[in-house]
Amino acid sequence: MDKKIALAAALVASFSGSALAADLPSKKAPVVAPPALTWTGFYVGANAGGEWSGNNSGTLTVAGTGAPALSAIPTGRNVFNSYAGFIGGGQVGYNYQLMKSFVIGAEADIQGIAGNSGAANFTGVASSDGTTYTTLGKATSNLQYIGTVRGRVGYLVMPTLLAYGTAGFAYGGVSSNVWLATAGSGGTFGGTSGAGALSYSNTQAGWTA
Numbered sequence: 001m002d003k004k005i006a007l008a009a010a011l012v013a014s015f016s017g018s019a020l021a022a023d024l025p026s027k028k029a030p031v032v033a034p035p036a037l038t039w040t041g042f043y044v045g046a047n048a049g050g051e052w053s054g055n056n057s058g059t060l061t062v063a064g065t066g067a068p069a070l071s072a073i074p075t076g077r078n079v080f081n082s083y084a085g086f087i088g089g090g091q092v093g094y095n096y097q098l099m100k101s102f103v104i105g106a107e108a109d110i111q112g113i114a115g116n117s118g119a120a121n122f123t124g125v126a127s128s129d130g131t132t133y134t135t136l137g138k139a140t141s142n143l144q145y146i147g148t149v150r151g152r153v154g155y156l157v158m159p160t161l162l163a164y165g166t167a168g169f170a171y172g173g174v175s176s177n178v179w180l181a182t183a184g185s186g187g188t189f190g191g192t193s194g195a196g197a198l199s200y201s202n203t204q205a206g207w208t209a
Helices: 002-023
Strands: 041-052 084-098 102-115 118-128 131-158 161-185 193-208
Touching (some): 041 102, 084 131, 102 161
Antiparallel strands (some): 041 084, 084 102, 102 131, 118 131, 131 161, 161 193
């Protein structure tokens, strides 16, 4: 009889301990589902690289109605050649994901350019009133910065891979400098000489895709 009472008391104590343990706070971390992947939102970025041009040429035209030395300078000469340099800048944009697979967005960027300018030396010979004029000169061209403002339409090939097309407005800062020196020999105006310089700077606009 004593053994049965002792066994019953032990079982009651065991069940009571289990019930108390069930009421204690759990030390396990709660399970949190990862956020759904979306392309919607703003972004900013930076980039750096190199740039180069082909043999882009410009036309130099010099005309004068005064001294014969000016009116005799050859015109219509191609003076600019290729150049290369460093390019770097940043961009900012916004994407919006439509349904599950389509993304639309807009982006603006601007890049500064540093490097060698395109340059060319040239000469010209012309005659007027029996005097031969020889002209020496140098022309340089420089692309200072470029930028774009573009729209974008894309398709999600994978949740983390976007294939897209983009197009919009493009602009760039350009400058050109030219110096000339002319000397005449023989004829009526032998010994005549002159020199001068021209400069040009502007922002050009275009498109990009």
